[in-house]
Amino acid sequence: MNGFQNPEKLRKLLQADKALEAISLAADLVLLVDAQDTIRDVACSLEEPLATTAQAWADSSLMDLVTVESREKLGELLRDIRAGQPPRPRQLNHRLGSEPDLPVVYTGVALKSAGSVLLLGQELRAIADIQQRLIAAQQTMERDYDRLRHVETRYRLLFDMYTEPLLVVDVTDRSIVEANRAAIEVLGAPVAASFPVGLDDAGNHAVKDLLDRVKVLGRTEQVLVHLQSLVGGAVGPRYSVSATLLRHEDCARFLVRMLPAANGAGHPVSEDSGIRADDMLQLGPDGFVITDMDGRIRRTNDAFLSMVGLATPAQALGESLDRWLGRPGIDFNLIAATLKEHGSVRMFSSFLRVENDGREDIELSATAVLQTKSPYLGFIIRNVGRRLMPQSAPAGMIPHTTDDLRDLVGRMPLKELVRETTEIIERLCIEAALELTNDNRASAAEMLGLSRQSLYVKLRRFGMSDVDTVE
CATH class of the missing domain: 3.30.450.20 (PAS domain)
Structure with missing residues (x-):
């Protein structure tokens, strides 16, 4: 100065x-x-x-x-x-x-x-505080950067290890942003190439229409296509192509997955239609699972994967169906025993345990194919959660019978079951007291050792009274 x-x-x-x-x-x-x-x-x-x-x-x-x-x-x-x-x-x-x-x-x-x-x-306390906050922010950024690098490394590893063709396609210009090794080998499609590529004319039109629908509707859809014709005019391999719309901030991408569809698998519905039962099971809205006799999954379709919250078939193959089906160690064993004895099961009510800790009420039918070298079990699984949900049931409704309570075993913790049982007993006691006193609520309250106000509260909670005020 x-x-x-x-x-x-x-x-x-x-x-x-x-x-x-x-x-x-x-x-x-x-x-x-x-x-x-x-x-x-x-x-x-x-x-x-x-x-x-x-x-x-x-x-x-x-x-x-x-x-x-x-x-x-x-x-x-x-x-x-x-x-x-x-x-x-x-x-x-x-x-x-x-x-x-x-x-x-x-x-x-x-x-x-x-x-x-x-x-x-x-x-300099204010400046020192800012310095400490700056250091903390820098350390947080470094940790986030390291975490993002690890996530990116895992993503790249999983992306390239996935055995089926997998592509990320830009929504605007339909150029290939990323493609794993399988996609490059099957389609011969380098990054930045326009998608679809490597398909026959019908497949190109089908995939273009598929991407247009997914862009407008926002939901995952799929089509069956053939690769370009082989030498000599033979039909190329057939694939099931599915697309999912991914959005992040101002960026939109298609995640395109291609799964081989076995040529010649299944039997034609009619000689002229060209439609195969295998295609219907693969693309159908109901879950389809084939397991060995021990319950190990050998094949599944996209509907089942969606029900249990899985992204790829590889996550399900080799796993036991018991991992997701009903009460562990109970439902599948019961179904398997019935199949071995009678050959089929129809409209069996159970539920699926979803990967994100949710559950879906389902109804399944199953068949055992035993007259082969490698016997297997087939399951058709239908989501019936909405159909079973009462239209006007109050949110806090409790089971009214022991059968209702028995159905809850294995579906909720013991602590919640005990609470539900207590409420059932309370309701039964109140009903008995009202019956013995000819619906005299004052006498019923005295018989139960409750105040009249407490009795009215319980009556309203159980839906047994239309009284809104205590007399």
Whole structure:
């Protein structure tokens, strides 16, 4: 800072007490330090309790009041001031016991008394707080960056390891943004190529229509297509192509998955139609699962994957159907035993345990194919959750019979079952008391050991009274 152009004029106008007041106003901390680095006086404009703490520094060694790492900087500051050199501001941290350190940036001037120094300080807690928040934000960003790198690595690994063709296609220009190895091998489609590619003419038109529908409707759809004709005019391999619309902020992408559709599998519905039962099961709205006799899944369709919350068939293949079907160790074993004895099961009511901890009420039919080298079981699974839901059932309705309660075993924790049982017993007791007293509610309350108000509350809770106020 440049000095005054006419200091003599200011010296004549400025009284000593006013000069001290100006110094106190210009700094948060003013320390009078003698030649032995002992604080002789303190002026402080900090708020409480820091002001009281700073005032108590009088007659204390300044070196003892700063942190270890600040002592060297304090020594350099005092030497520069006493040597008459322009002092460079230095940040010192004062120790405050169990409280966070107090950061202060100091400069100073030498006084007439030999070795005495007047230190002027500005506290930096606000700046230190911003610095700490900046450091914390930077550390958070670094952790997020590392986490994103790990996620991207896992994504790339899974994307490339997926054995079926998988592509990410831009919604606007239909260019291929990403393609896994299987897609490049099957379609010969490099990244940035226009999609669809590698299909016959009918397949190209079908996939274009598919993408248009998915873009408008927003739901996953699929079609059956053939790859380009092979040498000699033979029909190319057949694939089931499904597309899902993914949106993130202003970006939209199609996730396109291609699953091989076994040529010649199944039997034609009619000789002229060209429609195969295999296609209907694969594309049908009901879940379709084939397992071995131990319940290990050998084949499934997209409807079943959607019901249980899986993304790819690979997540289900080799897993036990018992993992998702009904009560663990009960429903599947019961169905399997019936199939071995009678060959088929119809309209069996159960539920599916969804991957996200939800559940879907279902009805299934099953058939056992035993006259082969490798016997297997086939399941058709239909979601009946909405059909079974009462149209006007109150949200808190409880089971009314022991059969209702038995149906809940395995579907909810024991704690909830006990609560439901308690409510059933309460209802039965209230009904019995009302019957014995010819619907005299005052007598029924006395018989049950309840106040009339408590009885009315329970009657309304169980839907047994249309009374809105207590008599």
